[in-house]
Structures are given as C-alpha cells and as structure tokens.
Amino acid sequence: MPHDHHDHDHPHTLLPPDPALRVKALETILTEKGLIHPAALDAIIDTYEHKIGPRNGARVVARAWSDPEFLQALRDNATKILDEMGYSGRQGEHMVVVENTAQTHNMVVCTLCSCYPWPLLGIPPGWYKSDAYRARAVREPRAVLADFGVALPEGTAVRVWDSTAEIRYLVLPMRPEGSEGLGEEALMELVTRDSMIGTGLAQAPV
Amino acid sequence: MTRVHDMGGRFGDGPVVPEAEEVKFHADWHPRALAIVLASGSLGTWNIDVSRHARECLAPKDYTAFSYYEKWMGGLAALLVQTGVLTRDELAGLGDAQISDLATKKLTADQVAGVLARGGPTERDSDVAPQFAIGDAVMTRAIAENTMVAGGHTRLPSYAAKATGRILRYHGTHVLPDSNAHGLGEAPEPLYAVIFPAAELWQHPEHPRDEIVLDLWQSYLEAV
Numbered sequence: 001m002p003h004d005h006h007d008h009d010h011p012h013t014l015l016p017p018d019p020a021l022r023v024k025a026l027e028t029i030l031t032e033k034g035l036i037h038p039a040a041l042d043a044i045i046d047t048y049e050h051k052i053g054p055r056n057g058a059r060v061v062a063r064a065w066s067d068p069e070f071l072q073a074l075r076d077n078a079t080k081i082l083d084e085m086g087y088s089g090r091q092g093e094h095m096v097v098v099e100n101t102a103q104t105h106n107m108v109v110c111t112l113c114s115c116y117p118w119p120l121l122g123i124p125p126g127w128y129k130s131d132a133y134r135a136r137a138v139r140e141p142r143a144v145l146a147d148f149g150v151a152l153p154e155g156t157a158v159r160v161w162d163s164t165a166e167i168r169y170l171v172l173p174m175r176p177e178g179s180e181g182l183g184e185e186a187l188m189e190l191v192t193r194d195s196m197i198g199t200g201l202a203q204a205p206v
Numbered sequence: 207m208t209r210v211h212d213m214g215g216r217f218g219d220g221p222v223v224p225e226a227e228e229v230k231f232h233a234d235w236h237p238r239a240l241a242i243v244l245a246s247g248s249l250g251t252w253n254i255d256v257s258r259h260a261r262e263c264l265a266p267k268d269y270t271a272f273s274y275y276e277k278w279m280g281g282l283a284a285l286l287v288q289t290g291v292l293t294r295d296e297l298a299g300l301g302d303a304q305i306s307d308l309a310t311k312k313l314t315a316d317q318v319a320g321v322l323a324r325g326g327p328t329e330r331d332s333d334v335a336p337q338f339a340i341g342d343a344v345m346t347r348a349i350a351e352n353t354m355v356a357g358g359h360t361r362l363p364s365y366a367a368k369a370t371g372r373i374l375r376y377h378g379t380h381v382l383p384d385s386n387a388h389g390l391g392e393a394p395e396p397l398y399a400v401i402f403p404a405a406e407l408w409q410h411p412e413h414p415r416d417e418i419v420l421d422l423w424q425s426y427l428e429a430v
Contacts, residue, residue: 010265012283014298019276020235026242026279029296030286034309035249041241043318049230049237090244090325094377096399111214111363113258114274123240125225126232129274132219138365139215142412147222157415162214164361165397165421166254166328167377193227 053122054193056087057170060120061196062187064097065175075099078170082120092119092168098161099172100198105156106171107145107198109137110163117168121193128197138162148199160198171195173202208350208364209357210266215365215408232273239275243282248313248321251289255387259359260284330394332379334424337396342373343430344400346422352384353425359387362426366418370430371402374419382423396424 015022030036060082064071073081078095082088088095095117098106110116111134116124127133136144141158145151152158161169173195179187182205194200213219231237247257261281264272272280286292291308295301313321338344350367352358361383377397385393401419404411 009287010268010280010284011287011294011297012264012268012280014294015279015283019239019273019279020233022276022279023235023239023242025299026282027238029292029299029303030242030246032303033292033296034305035291035312036242036245037312037314039315040245040313040318041238043315044241044244044322045237047318047322048240053230054227088325089323090321093325093327094329094380096375109214111365112211112361113261123230125227125229126274127222127225130219130222131213131216131270133222135213135216135219136222138418139408140412141416144222148224157413157417159401159417159419161399162363162366162418162420164363165377165380165383165423166326167397167399167421194224199222199224 048118048123052119054120054196055188056122057117057120057193057196058188058191059184060085060087060097060170061172061191061202062184064172065179065187066184074172087119089119091115092117094167095120095170096167097170097172098159100174102153102174103155103157104159105152105198106159106161106169107137107141108161108163108169108171109134111135111138112162112164115163115166115168117170120168120170121196125193145199148194150199150201171198173200176202176204178205209262210264210269211262212350212364214363236275239279243278244322245313246282246286246291248317249291249308249311251291251308252285253386254326255359255381255383257281257285258383259387260288262359328381328394329378330381330392332394332396334379334395336376337424338373338376338398338427338429340373340376343370344373344398344427345370345430346400347426352388354384354390355388358384360384360426362422363420365407366402366420366422369402369406371400371406373398374401375399377421380423382425384423384425398422398424398427400427 114129348368350362350364380397382393404416
C-alpha cells in the first residue's frame with residue numbers, strides 16, 4: 001500500500017513565523033513568479049467583503065416564506081432555482097434547503113473542515129470554523145444552541161447535518177409569528193445569518 | 207487512527223462564541239490570505255480534495271495552534287512545493303525567482319467573477335449503479351480510514367464509523383475524495399445523505415429523538 005508522503009515535510013516552516021509576514025512572503029514570491037495578480041486578489045476580496053453575504057440567503061428565505069411555488073421549487077431542486085437567482089458557484093455548487101418545523105430543528109456543521117454555503121451566506125463566521133463548534137455541534141447541539149441563547153421546546157428534535165461532501169445546506173427557519181402580511185424586503189430583516197445555519201431563530205417583528 | 211482535523215464529538219473545547227454578522231475578517235492579513243489561496247488554486251495544479259488533504263496533513267501541534275487562515279497558508283505552502291510550482295528555496299525567499307511556466311494560467315481580475323460563479327461542481331456520470339434506496343438500513347465502515355492510501359484522505363469522520371443508519375436522500379454520483387485527493391482519478395460513485403439516531407453515535411445523547419445526517423459515498427457503506 002502506498003503511504004501518504006506529506007507527513008515529514010512541512011514547507012510552511014520555511015516562511016516567517018508571524019502570519020502577516022507569512023502572507024506577505026507568499027504574495028511576494030507568487031507575484032514575482034507571475035502566478036498571481038494583485039488586482040485579481042483585490043477583486044476576490046471585494047467580492048466576499050461587499051458582494052456575497054448572508055443577505056443573499058435572507059432573500060431566499062423571505063421568498064420561500066411568501067411564495068409557495070418558490071418553496072416547492074426549492075424542495076424539488078434547490079441548486080437549479082438558486083442558480084437562476086444568481087446564487088451559485090464556489091462552495092455552493094450543489095444545494096439542499098432543509099426546513100425547520102415545530103417537530104424538527106435543523107443545524108449545519110462541517111466537523112472535518114469548515115464547509116459552508118458561500119454564495120448564500122458569504123464567508124463563514126469565526127465560530128463556525130472554531131474547534132469548539134466543529135467538535136461539539138454533532139454531539140451536543142442543544143448545549144451549543146444555549147451558547148447562542150437559543151432554547152428549543154422539549155418536543156422539538158434536533159437534526160444536525162455534517163457537511164462531509166460537496167452538498168451545501170441552507171436552513172429554512174420557521175416564519176416568526178406576527179410576520180403575516182409583511183413583504184419580502186421586510187421579511188428579509190427578520191432572517192439572521194445564524195437562523196440559516198441553525199444556531200439561531202428568525203427574529204420576531206418589532 | 208485518524209488525523210487531527212477529525213474532531214467531531216471531541217470533548218474539552220469550551221464555549222462557542224457568537225459573532226456579529228458584519229464581522230467578515232479578524233485581521234488585516236485574513237482577506238489577503240483568502241485571496242492568495244483562491245487565486246493559486248485557479249492555476250489548476252491541484253483540486254479541492256488535494257488541498258483539503260494538505261491542510262489535514264499539518265502537524266497536529268500546528269493544526270491546533272493555527273487560526274483558520276494560517277491552516278490555509280500552511281496547506282498552500284505544502285501544495286506549492288509538492289506540485290513543483292515553487293522550490294523550497296523559492297518559498298524561503300532565497301535566490302532569483304524566474305517567471306513560471308504556469309504564468310499563462312494566472313488569474314486576472316476580469317476572470318474572478320466568472321471563476322467564482324462557476325465553482326467546482328463534483329457531480330459526474332458514473333458506471334457505478336446506486337445500491338441503496340431511500341429508507342434502506344446501512345452500516346458505515348468499521349475503520350474511518352482511506353482504504354487505498356495509508357494515512358490518506360477520507361470524508362468518513364471517526365465518530366460515524368461502524369454505525370447503523372438509514373438512507374435519507376440520494377445526491378447522484380459524485381467525485382470520490384478518497385481517490386481524487388491522491389491522483390487516483392475522480393472515481394465518481396453514488397453519494398447519499400445517511401441519517402443516524404444520536405444514540406447510535408453517542409453514549410449520552412441530549413435527546414432521544416435527535417439525529418445526525420452525514421453525506422457518505424456508497425463505498426463507505428454496506429447493507430445491514
């Protein structure tokens with residue numbers, strides 16, 4: 001059997017120990033070799049700082065609450081309908097939407113790395129990438145929810161989705177009481193990022 | 207035995223600390239690290255499974271101490287050297303860097319939107335027929351290791367080894383990471399969402415009706 005050859009060779013030790021200087025060293029050598037273009041780096045950063053974020057997911061949720069045909073299209077083939085909305089691409093190539101009900105609360109984690117639906121939610125928050133969340137979400141989701149100030153009714157089961165493949169999951173939170181009659185834009189305001197990961201609930205209208 | 211990244215179910219990590227939605231990065235160098243890794247990936251000399259494995263192969267003491275983007279940079283340094291994109295001397299900043307043969311593949315600013323929008327879909331046609339139907343009982347491999355390469359990449363977490371669940375969804379046929387991470391081909395095969403009662407995985411589940419779902423390839427599973 002071939003053995004993995006990575007284990008005795010850690011090239012990052014050739015770089016400066018300070019992470020900011022490590023980034024600088026990588027950017028310098030890759031630029032000198034003609035392998036990266038600083039303007040392309042700026043464009044990537046601009047995309048995830050300003051263009052792609054959780055308001056995309058919030059729009060999807062608000063529309064699913066308002067439009068039964070759209071909800072059905074999400075159930076039938078989320079990847080297809082989200083692609084039509086322009087919410088597809090890197091780390092969201094294959095999408096599944098899971099619906100919270102009074103019986104089942106869904107929560108998403110990636111225990112092996114930090115897989116996350118980037119086109120809908122943007123860059124994952126720090127806690128999603130933390131050891132604590134990755135280690136605990138599958139074993140004690142209710143204790144993790146308590147860290148977010150969320151307590152579920154005793155009759156609600158938790159279903160935790162560990163993103164072990166290239167399928168990305170978006171939680172469809174329950175529509176809050178008192179939100180009847182609100183339009184899509186107003187509903188979007190109630191949809192937090194955490195409610196679409198399953199560590200939060202949609203907010204009640206003020 | 208598994209690697210340090212396989213931490214699902216581990217005890218002792220302390221609280222999860224919520225964060226405001228507006229926070230995107232936690233240091234000035236974070237966005238730069240993200241962008242360098244994505245831009246380097248578009249040179250096409252490795253795939254996502256190779257790059258995940260490179261991060262998983264960091265020394266456990268480094269993996270544990272590194273922040274998220276430090277892991278990314280550690281993985282990138284390994285990938286650049288392993289695939290011959292840079293020599294160790296070049297990475298160390300020694301000697302005269304010459305323009306690479308790969309420079310023609312350099313990602314340009316006008317290509318960024320298209321590259322990010324395309325992403326890297328993993329669904330492929332396959333000759334491997336689905337063996338299981340929705341609702342079928344299945345058991346996962348007894349040992350959560352790559353069967354082809356010792357210490358190789360796999361996506362079966364150790365907490366879900368030798369566990370009995372049932373097929374919840376069928377996702378189609380997808381690239382097999384265990385093969386694709388090691389230059390052994392994409393080897394696409396059926397991929398399923400498999401659901402397990404929490405009591406099947408944990409000695410002390412929080413609630414009798416709680417469940418865990420994992421996406422698992424057919425070769426990780428056998429009929430029960």
